[in-house]
Amino acid sequence: MMGNVLLVAKREFRQILALKSFWLTLLILPAALALGPIFTRTLGSAEATRVALVDLSGTDAAAEIEARFNEDADRETLRRLSRHSQRYDLDGVAPGAPWTQHDRWYTAEDIDAFRRAGGVEGAVEKLQSASPEGVPEFEPESPDYTFLAAGDELAALDREEFSNAAQALFEADSADAPEIIVRIGENYPADPRIDLYSANQPRPSFVATLQEVLTGDLRTRLLAQRGVSGADAAAIQGAVPAISVTTPPPGGGAREALLVRSIVPLALSYILMMSLMLSGSWMLQGSVEERSNKLLESLLACIRPEELMYGKLLGSLAVGLLMIAVWAACAAAAAFATQGTISDMIRPALEPVSSPGIIIAILYFFIAGYIGISAIFVAIGAMVDSMSEAQGYLMPVLLAILLPITFLLQAILAGKGGVMVDLLTWIPLWTPFAVLARLGMGIETWVLIGSGILLAIAIAVEMVFIGRLFRASLLSTGQKPTFRRVLERFRARPR
Amino acid sequence: MSVLEVSNLVKRFGDVLAVNDLSFEVAPGEIFGFLGGNGAGKTTTLRMVLDIIRPTSGSISVLGAAPDRRQSSAIGFLPEERGLYAAMSAIDTIIYFGRLKGMDTATARARGMQLLERFDLADRAKSEIGDMSKGMAQKVQLATSLVNQPELLMLDEPFSGLDPVNQGLLENEILRASQRGAAVIFSTHVMQHAERLCDRLLLLRKGRKRFEGTLEEARAQLPAHIAVVSNHKVTALPGVHSADPVGAPVDGWQEWQVELDPGVQPESVLEHCSTSGIALRRWNEHRASLHDIFVELVGGEGVEE
Numbered sequence: 001m002m003g004n005v006l007l008v009a010k011r012e013f014r015q016i017l018a019l020k021s022f023w024l025t026l027l028i029l030p031a032a033l034a035l036g037p038i039f040t041r042t043l044g045s046a047e048a049t050r051v052a053l054v055d056l057s058g059t060d061a062a063a064e065i066e067a068r069f070n071e072d073a074d075r076e077t078l079r080r081l082s083r084h085s086q087r088y089d090l091d092g093v094a095p096g097a098p099w100t101q102h103d104r105w106y107t108a109e110d111i112d113a114f115r116r117a118g119g120v121e122g123a124v125e126k127l128q129s130a131s132p133e134g135v136p137e138f139e140p141e142s143p144d145y146t147f148l149a150a151g152d153e154l155a156a157l158d159r160e161e162f163s164n165a166a167q168a169l170f171e172a173d174s175a176d177a178p179e180i181i182v183r184i185g186e187n188y189p190a191d192p193r194i195d196l197y198s199a200n201q202p203r204p205s206f207v208a209t210l211q212e213v214l215t216g217d218l219r220t221r222l223l224a225q226r227g228v229s230g231a232d233a234a235a236i237q238g239a240v241p242a243i244s245v246t247t248p249p250p251g252g253g254a255r256e257a258l259l260v261r262s263i264v265p266l267a268l269s270y271i272l273m274m275s276l277m278l279s280g281s282w283m284l285q286g287s288v289e290e291r292s293n294k295l296l297e298s299l300l301a302c303i304r305p306e307e308l309m310y311g312k313l314l315g316s317l318a319v320g321l322l323m324i325a326v327w328a329a330c331a332a333a334a335a336f337a338t339q340g341t342i343s344d345m346i347r348p349a350l351e352p353v354s355s356p357g358i359i360i361a362i363l364y365f366f367i368a369g370y371i372g373i374s375a376i377f378v379a380i381g382a383m384v385d386s387m388s389e390a391q392g393y394l395m396p397v398l399l400a401i402l403l404p405i406t407f408l409l410q411a412i413l414a415g416k417g418g419v420m421v422d423l424l425t426w427i428p429l430w431t432p433f434a435v436l437a438r439l440g441m442g443i444e445t446w447v448l449i450g451s452g453i454l455l456a457i458a459i460a461v462e463m464v465f466i467g468r469l470f471r472a473s474l475l476s477t478g479q480k481p482t483f484r485r486v487l488e489r490f491r492a493r494p495r
Numbered sequence: 496m497s498v499l500e501v502s503n504l505v506k507r508f509g510d511v512l513a514v515n516d517l518s519f520e521v522a523p524g525e526i527f528g529f530l531g532g533n534g535a536g537k538t539t540t541l542r543m544v545l546d547i548i549r550p551t552s553g554s555i556s557v558l559g560a561a562p563d564r565r566q567s568s569a570i571g572f573l574p575e576e577r578g579l580y581a582a583m584s585a586i587d588t589i590i591y592f593g594r595l596k597g598m599d600t601a602t603a604r605a606r607g608m609q610l611l612e613r614f615d616l617a618d619r620a621k622s623e624i625g626d627m628s629k630g631m632a633q634k635v636q637l638a639t640s641l642v643n644q645p646e647l648l649m650l651d652e653p654f655s656g657l658d659p660v661n662q663g664l665l666e667n668e669i670l671r672a673s674q675r676g677a678a679v680i681f682s683t684h685v686m687q688h689a690e691r692l693c694d695r696l697l698l699l700r701k702g703r704k705r706f707e708g709t710l711e712e713a714r715a716q717l718p719a720h721i722a723v724v725s726n727h728k729v730t731a732l733p734g735v736h737s738a739d740p741v742g743a744p745v746d747g748w749q750e751w752q753v754e755l756d757p758g759v760q761p762e763s764v765l766e767h768c769s770t771s772g773i774a775l776r777r778w779n780e781h782r783a784s785l786h787d788i789f790v791e792l793v794g795g796e797g798v799e800e
Contacts, residue, residue, distance in 0.1 A: 298640075
């Protein structure tokens, strides 16, 4: 019997491998993953927004605004440097530098010290000279905003002309032209109106910061008008709490750690779903071809229907495993090619799936899931005479399988367990997906074993009934598989 | 020992009695015609012999054992509804079916190539079935049923869809298999092929056997018709069922259309005439064709001469 099953499986496997759609699909995922970051980088707005400040008031308001945005940019750089230093244990590179101090909100003094030490260039230089091999380079990000010198011609215009000139600049869409223009009127601070012209909707954070700087300036001036000395007014405005910030180390926070640990399990669950849908539909095409080409009788003269069914399942499983092997090989190649950048991310992600027991569990649920779900495709293939007829049965089945899995994956991504995740774990149709996806969150051993046993029993029962349906349906060409007829075939003994 | 023995076979599908108490045997080297109209139960019987479906009652013995796929290495089967994998090459298709019948790849390939050469398809061995004409694909399918040199070759309506040249090729293959010692069963609607090829025939009607035997024995089932010219009144002759005069007598000689009683041999009536001194100017026997026999026993529906 096994010989015939293997022969059928080999033929199914070779037939699917001969399909162009197989190779396209096989290569699309790695290509998409490789191109994704490139597109993201290309599409993402990496360039700083160009801002021009036109200060007609004669005050130092514009300078304060620019200084504040530069300070925020440096604070963000410090924060990123701090995470980098913490992740790769590089605090010893510059013990006194603010970015090797991780437990506080960086103050103006910290930023001054950072700038005095050479800013980001100085920090990168130190890191490069002392980072151990394999540690990726720190890549500074460009600031959100860059400030352009405002032209004198703009300053000479009245308010209405200014608005028209700003619009003309935006419409010209030049790479040197500002995207945001802030006009501080000649009567500021007596007239506190500030005109903001923007080529696009300005970010709320930009407006908030602008407002915060100018509010502080106005209040300082009001305090001075009320007799508070300039130094005291500045001190009042500058009084800020020293905020101590405690965050988990990179990858160490509960949420972040959960996400990292769930990457591989979720990917496994997703890959199982994808490869099942793909190989299942290819197998379905093969089954429909056997029926529509009327070669079933020739086959059944040589082999039992069960051998044909098991061969198809095995062939489909082999296709699925091949796809996963190729995708895993692509991931390994990417990890190798990027010299540790990806592997550094993958290492903690692989932790929850690296014990022998878990690997066995993954293989078990993967293979069981494949057989269990593929059998449904086999059953559909045995009942229909054409692909269009197959689609009619396929859509509800796919929705029934995929929708709960989508919710399941989202729930796990959100770090939520809950009744639905528990429930799906115990319903054999979704058990493989739920168990694989939950491996990162941690799943109790008894749940793992219990749901595995239940899944095995369900597949055994499924094989009996689908075997009957398969056998009874094979030679019933031209008969519409009504619900009643399907039930009859489920009950049909070999005849 | 018979290659195939079928005893009291009954198959019911719900209320429909598809095969009703059917018994027959086929010996090695025998070509056995399985004739019947549409829905007579031919395909159902062949499927039961192949163990694709199980009988309601009765027994089947193939090479001395109950039907089982383990005997597939000794059976060749060409179904009525034919088709192959469109994306597989001709030789791969033959090898695949050979392997399913327990052959090793090398033998299946060698025999497959021999068959393709015989069928004038050797140069298309690596062509995909989807690129072949229907006739070519049918010959490849015939090769899949012959590749294992079966002891029992079953062909369900093998001549349908074949042009006259390929029908001749198929007849040769049937004779070749028979000469090799294989028992060959084929069902057909085309009486010419059955008349030319079959050693014995089985006529089925609505699942029930109406006749089994040689062509001569089948002919004996129908009353003989003889055109006689005599100056004697032939209606009184022993064994004559009826005698109708044809035209008017000429100089006392009358032509008669004579029908004998069933089972009465024309030779015995002729002998009686001779010994009784009855003068005869003409004695033309009209032998019943298989078509006549089929129409008489089974009904005319779905039969081709």
